[in-house]
Amino acid sequence: MPLRETLVRAGLAPALATVLDEMPHRVVNIDPRRPFREPGMPRNETMFVTSGLVAKFKNDSSGRRQIVALRFPGEGVLPRDGNASYGIQAIVKSEVLLGKSDDFDKVVEDHPELAKFFWRLVQRNESIGYEWLVNTGRRDSTARVAHLLCETATRYGLDVATQPLMNPFTQQQIADITGQTSVNVNRVFADLERQGLIKRAGREIRFLDWPELLRVASFQPGYLD
Template sequence: MINGPISLRDKLVESGLSPEIADALGEMPQRRVQLDPRRPFREPGMARDEVMFVTSGLVSKYKSDASGRRQIVALRFPGEGILPREGSAAYGIQAIVKSEVLVGKAADFDPIIEKHPELARYFWRLIQRNESIGYEWLVNCGRRDSTARVAHLLAETATRYGINPDSEPLPNPFTQQQIADITGQTSVNVNRVFADLERQGLIKRQGRDIFFKDWNEILRVASFQPNYLD
C-alpha cells in the first residue's frame, strides 16, 4: 500500500545493499526539495550534474514536441531515482503530485560509486530495469488500443506502488490529461476508457480511489506481464 515518505537508507537495505554501503550513500550531502506538480522542476536541456531520489509522491520525465504537446516518458516512484549524466538531458522533470526528492551533486555521488563496486552494480541493475520499462511503454503506446493502454498503466502503477489489488484500492495519482500524456491519446479518449472499464465491471471509482473488481481481467485486457518490473 502507499505510505508516507520513505527512508532512502531503508529502501537501499531492503533492495539488498549492505547497511554499510547504504550508510555511505546516505551520508552524501543532499537537500530535501518539495516539488509542486503545477510547474516543471527541471526544464529540458538543463545540465544533469545531480542525482535525485524520490522519497514521497510521484515524479515524471517528459518531452515536448515543437507545438508544446507533452509526452510523459517515464515515472519515478518513492525509492526510485534519477541518476546524473554528462552534459544536458533532453527530458524535463516534473512532479505528478506534490512530491519530495533528495537532491545531491554528481561530484559527491560519483566518488562513492567508484569506491563501492557493489553500489555500482546496484545502480546498473536499476538502469536495466528502467530500460525494460521504457520498452514496455513503447509497445503500450505503439501497438495496444486505447483501453489496453490505460489498463496497462493502472496495472503497472498498482504493482509499482505495492498495492494488493484484491483488497486495496489504488489512489489514482494522475489527472486524465496526465494519463493521456503517458498513453499517447487525448483526455477525451481517457475519459471514455474509464467509463468503459466501469461499465464492464472491471473497476469502480470512488473519489480518487480505483477499486479493481476483476484484477485478472484487467491483466488480460492490458496484456500485462509484470516480469519487466523485476
C-alpha cells in the same frame, strides 16, 4: 521517508544504503504545478524520490507534452554528462533528495557493489521504457490505460485484492503517458467500469477483476523485476 529506508525498500543492502544516505544531499519539495527541471538543462545531480511521484517529460515542436518515464518512491534519476533532453515534473506533491554528481560518483567508485545495483536499475528502467513503447505504439486505447493502472499498482506494491489504488494522475497526465486525448481517457475509464473491471470513487480505484484486467492490458509484470 529517509533516503536509507527508501533505498532498502528498493532492494539495496542496508550497509550500502547507509553509505548513500551519508552522501551530502538536500531535501527538496516539488510542486506539481510547474516543471522542476526544464529540458536542455545540465543534469549534474542525482535525485532520489522519497515521497510522491515524479515524471520525466518531453515536448514536441508544438509544445505538446509526452510523459516518458515515472519515478516512484525509492527510485531516482541518475546524473549524466551534458544537458538532458527531458524535463522533470512532479505528478503530485513530492519530496526528493538531491546530491551533486561528483559526490555520487565518488561514493560509487569507492563501493563497486553500488555500481552493480544502479546498473540493475538502469536495465529495469530500459525494460520499462520498451514496454511503454509497445503500449503507445501497438495497444488499443483501453489496453493502454489498463496497462498503466496495472503497472502503477504493481510499482506501488499494492495488494490489489484488499487495497485500492489512489490514482495519482489527472486524466490529462494519463493522456500524456498513453498518447491519446483526455476525452478518450475518460471514455476508457467508463468502459472499464461498465465491464466490471474497476470501480471508482473520487481518486480511489478498486480492482474488481484483476486477472481480467491483466488480460485486457496484456500486462506481464516480469519487466519490473
